[in-house]
Amino acid sequence: MTSTFLTRSTAGVRDRLALAVLLTASFTLAVDFSILNVALPAIGADVGFALSGLQWIATSFALCAAGFTLLFGRVADLAGRRRVFLAGIALLGVSSLAGGLATGPAVLLVARVAQGLATAAVTPAALALLTTSFPEGPRRDRALGLNGALMAAGFTTGAILGGVITDLLSWRWAFFINVVVAAAVLAVAPVVLVESRPERRPRLDVPGAVTVTAGLLAVVFGLVSAGQHGWVDPRAPGGLLAGALLLGTFWVIERRVAEPLVPVRILRRRTVAWGNLAGILAFATETSLVFLLTLYLQEVLGFAPLAAGLSFAVLGLGTVLGGVLGPRVIARLGNPQRALALGMSVQAMATLVLVFLGPDRAGMPLLLAATFIGGTANLVAIVGFMVTATSGLPDGEQGLAAGLATMSQQIGITLGIPVMSAVVSAGLASPGGEATGDILTAVRTAVVVNAALCMLTAAAVALFLRAPRTGDVGRAPRTGDVSRAGNGRPRRH
Incomplete structure (x- = not known):
């Protein structure tokens, strides 16, 4: 009996360490999406980028992170998720070191491309390792909730860290931090992560x-x-x-x-197709709202970059709370689709009230309250999306499902800001469009569009995922339910 207890205790410690490793990697990669945004002018001055070329520091990373995610998700299925995860972390460390030491534009861009490829490899592999480590049900929901919270919080944290690091140290430390994290993960991960791959390897x-x-x-x-x-x-x-x-x-x-690469039958699942579409919009709307509010804080209210970044600390707290509440909301409502629709509806209302922001700082309490509520609701929706898009599939297809879900995340983060930027630019196209009042009007218009996208997403989920077909995920399994594992044998939760 003592031996059995020790074995279970050791397994529990390993599971917690494995979860910590995977969550650390996800958070770090999410931070990379935004940590350099505030530092771009300083980078350009130090490395020699022309003003017109600064956007490629961010774009080169985003293109690779979004474009190669699905491919690497499938490669992880074939070569082994643990192996791809470790290789991606190693590439992240090496490329971050190169970026931090770069003295010219070419080396920095190559480093950012490599960072994007590392993100495309690590993120789906980490998510697949997480979903195959925990059976469907409350434990997986909690793990996905923490993962979603840290990923969303990472984007906001990156904006804050970017300003702090640039002001107090140097933009180069935005790269060097990744080196430290990669070394720590590589030291622990081989011990606590178990290899995961299908029994039969299909051809790529x-x-x-x-x-x-x-x-x-x-x-x-x-x-x-x-x-x-x-x-x-x-x-x-x-x-x-x-x-x-x-x-x-x-x-x-x-x-x-x-x-x-992607079996059509999987794309025909409503939980996969509509779940991933909702995931794209969930990530696109919240990350682009951060961009809109940054524009408002700096261009309308005159905040410094560091002060603007710190203003999103409340949003970061909301995302953490949403990640914790997400699994509980799923359990209370009975299925992840309802949590997804509810989260997007509340996010839409919290976003819409931001149209009442004015040209002075009197509206800051409204901004802080709305972003806190909206961030919480967004994470509830993201947890619902992750559970919806990765459940009901055998272990052999978890890498593919994780790749699709991760691709949706990367595309959402990547396309949200350009779309909202285009809306703002259209509002500033009239003569005298650079005046503060016109900037405020353009931001308000984009906020309305953002809120409308949230509400349309909620409506689509409620309409098309309200009654899943057999084989789709209809609800989160409860204690005592019997489901089928990837090998066809019954498994009790």
């Missing part, structure tokens, strides 16, 4: 991998170009058109190839 669908990766890169490039230069820039519609053609080709390939 190379034509599908090429077309979907190129298609995603083209779509993201088109959206980024629209945000930076407006829709009149031929790169915006050209990128979107090329992306649409490539993704259409990908769909045709997947219907015909013997072992597809």
Whole structure:
């Protein structure tokens, strides 16, 4: 009996350490999306970037992180999720060291591309390791809640850390922090993570991998170009058109190839298709709202970058609370789809009240309260999305499901800001559009669009996921439920 107790105790400690390792990696990668935004002018001055080229420091990272996620999610299924996770963390450490030591634009851009590739490899592998380590039910819901909270909080934390590090130390420490984290993860992960892969390795669908990766890169490039230069820039519609053609080709390939990268039957699951669409919008709306409010705080209220970043600390607390509440909301409502719809509805209302912000600082209490409530609701929605999009599938397809869910996260974070930037730019296109009053009006218009997207997402989830078909996820399993594991044997939660 003592031996059994010790074995269970050791397993429990290993599970907690494994969860800590995976969550640390997810949080660090989320921070990387925003930590350099405030520091871009300082980086340009030190490394020699022209003003027009500064956006590529962020864009090169985002393109690779979003474009290669689905491919690496499938590679993790084939080569082993633990192996891909460790390789990605090692690449993150090396590329971050190179970025921190860079003295010229070329080295810095190569480092950012490598960081994006590392993110595309680590994030789906980490999520797949998490979902295969915990059976469907409350334990997995809690783990996904923590993961979602830290990922969303990481974006906000990155904006704060970027200002603090740039002001107190140097922008180079935004890279060097990753080196320290990568070394710590590589020291612990091999001991606590167990390899996970399907029993039979299918062949990699190379034509599908090429077309979907190129298609995603083209779509993201088109959206980024629209945000930076407006829709009149031929790169915006050209990128979107090329992306649409490539993704259409990908769909045709997947219907015909013997072992597809993304089986069409999985995409036909309403939980997968609608869940991932909702996930894209959940990440896009909240991260782009941070951009809009940063613009408001700095351009309208005159806040310094550091003060603007610190103003989002309340939002960060809300996201952490939402990650904790998400699994409880799922349990109370009976299924993750209802939690997703509820979260997006509350987020829409919290966002809409921001149209009452004025040209002075009297509206700061409203901003802080609304972002706290909206951040909490957004994380409830994200937890609902993660549970919806990764449940009801065998372990052999968890890497694919994780890759799809992670791709939705990366695309949402990447496209949200360019889309809202395009809305703001359209509002500033009139003569005298640089006046403070016009900037405020443009931000208000974008806030309304953001809130409308939240409400449309909630309506779509409520309409199309209200009664899942057999095989889709209808509810979170409760204690005592019997489900089927990936090997077909019954498993009791």
